[in-house]
Amino acid sequence: MDKIVVRGGAPLQGHVRVSGSKNAALPILVSSLLVGGETTFRNVPGLMDIHSILDLIAELGVKVNRSEDAITMDATTIACVEAPYDLVRKMRASILVLGPLVSRMGRAKVSMPGGCAIGDRPIDLHLKGLEAMGATIRLEQGYVEAEAKRLKGARIVFDTVSVGATENLMMAATLADGVTLLSNAAREPEIIALADVLNGMGARVEGAGTPEITITGVTKLSPVEARIIPDRIEAGTFMVAAAMTGGDVVVDACEPKHMEHTLNKLEQVGATLEVGVDSVRVIGPKTIKNVDIRTAPYPGFPTDMQAQFMAMLTLADGASVIHETIFENRFIHVSELKRMGANIVLKGNDVATVKGVKRLSGAQVMASDLRASASLILSGLVAEGETVVNRVYHLDRGYEHIETKLRGLGASIERVKG
Numbered sequence: 001m002d003k004i005v006v007r008g009g010a011p012l013q014g015h016v017r018v019s020g021s022k023n024a025a026l027p028i029l030v031s032s033l034l035v036g037g038e039t040t041f042r043n044v045p046g047l048m049d050i051h052s053i054l055d056l057i058a059e060l061g062v063k064v065n066r067s068e069d070a071i072t073m074d075a076t077t078i079a080c081v082e083a084p085y086d087l088v089r090k091m092r093a094s095i096l097v098l099g100p101l102v103s104r105m106g107r108a109k110v111s112m113p114g115g116c117a118i119g120d121r122p123i124d125l126h127l128k129g130l131e132a133m134g135a136t137i138r139l140e141q142g143y144v145e146a147e148a149k150r151l152k153g154a155r156i157v158f159d160t161v162s163v164g165a166t167e168n169l170m171m172a173a174t175l176a177d178g179v180t181l182l183s184n185a186a187r188e189p190e191i192i193a194l195a196d197v198l199n200g201m202g203a204r205v206e207g208a209g210t211p212e213i214t215i216t217g218v219t220k221l222s223p224v225e226a227r228i229i230p231d232r233i234e235a236g237t238f239m240v241a242a243a244m245t246g247g248d249v250v251v252d253a254c255e256p257k258h259m260e261h262t263l264n265k266l267e268q269v270g271a272t273l274e275v276g277v278d279s280v281r282v283i284g285p286k287t288i289k290n291v292d293i294r295t296a297p298y299p300g301f302p303t304d305m306q307a308q309f310m311a312m313l314t315l316a317d318g319a320s321v322i323h324e325t326i327f328e329n330r331f332i333h334v335s336e337l338k339r340m341g342a343n344i345v346l347k348g349n350d351v352a353t354v355k356g357v358k359r360l361s362g363a364q365v366m367a368s369d370l371r372a373s374a375s376l377i378l379s380g381l382v383a384e385g386e387t388v389v390n391r392v393y394h395l396d397r398g399y400e401h402i403e404t405k406l407r408g409l410g411a412s413i414e415r416v417k418g
């Protein structure tokens with residue numbers, strides 16, 4: 001297994017370009033299943049999770065063509081409606097094929113995704129929504145089987161705001177008979193991006209980005225070409241890296257409008273920002289100010305930025321309270337950060353009090369989930385001495401060549417093939 005070795009101390013300087021959004025690309029690539037023809041997407045990031053979803057889509061009989069700057073899929077015929085365990089276990093977002101397959105083919109059999117490091121990750125909202133649309137759902141031998149002659153429009157009120165359930169049911173509703181209302185829907189930019197692609201295919205989705213989304217079913221969707229929006233979490237990760245190393249970095253090809261809460265928190269810790277149309281310059285503060293953070297569904301503070309901000313706040317001038325409200329186990333990075341000298345006290349599994357220390361020391365640390373791994377790399381950028389981050393396959397799921405991009409900003413970092 002590969003490792004990444006970081007030597008701390010260099011303030012990051014220069015320009016870094018953000019890749020396409022993993023969390024926009026995954027549902028958008030899956031939406032190709034709804035179209036009896038070709039769909040082409042550009043600016044798709046080269047990530048492990050993207051390769052996994054494309055392997056699954058190909059497994060269903062879709063012709064997938066990956067060129068340098070575009071992914072083309074031809075779902076004229078779907079030969080199989082089963083997403084097998086060995087593919088789904090690699091990437092839980094595979095559950096997103098359920099809605100499109102039932103809607104287009106009348107049937108789907110998808111392995112239950114199961115939990116992951118950050119939580120149990122249930123899919124009850126996905127299944128309840130499909131049942132409300134007339135699907136029969138059977139859970140057998142670790143698989144979800146869903147069937148419906150033709151889904152019918154329904155009014156679905158989500159108990160919890162769920163990005164995946166909103167995406168799954170929005171896609172399912174595009175070919176349903178009648179009107180579907182998704183209430184208490186997720187409002188992430190990735191939801192709007194998916195709705196734009198679906199409408200480009202001829203679907204009728206209104207209200208994406210608000211808590212109430214209305215989808216009027218149509219009988220057929222047509223081929224589309226689209227470009228994936230920038231990854232707001234990758235962009236935020238580089239901005240935190242600039243701020244905590246006291247650097248001066250311009251993050252290019254990003255979408256500042258998708259990052260208001262992150263930018264606001266960066267200013268609160270003392271960073272100076274110059275916000276452009278598709279770039280943000282971040283000048284790190286001499287002293288990092290302590291700030292409190294409470295994660296929330298968009299447009300609140302993103303849970304996917306929590307670990308990165310915690311890494312920065314371990315060096316703040318004072319104590320910060322971080323409340324993780326989305327996932328039940330998203331503080332796995334705490335024990336590794338403490339091994340580097342951080343002073344963090346947990347209350348239950350959702351509140352962390354981070355007392356700033358003068359310095360961190362490099363150490364051997366273990367990556368556990370995608371964003372926790374990023375927080376360990378960030379800490380290595382400022383720690384005294386060498387930090388070795390093990391099991392970096394977690395990182396490769398969501399960051400495209402992170403060590404190359406950071407080295408381009410002056411970091412002393414390399415990957416050791418394992």
Ligand code: EPZ
Nearest residue numbers: 023093121122123124125126160162163164304326327370
């Ligand atoms: C998406 O996951 C993202 N992944 C996650 O990013 C992100 O952290 C999360 O949304 C929240 O913003 C992708 O888009 C591929 P949810 P998702 O359904 O859709 C509960 C990353 O690092 N819930 O919005 O799985 C759930 O347990 C990843 O890039 C139910 O109870 O998240 C959680 O507490 C990590 N029942 C809350 O809702 C359900 O049926 C939010 O989960 C579904 C979810």
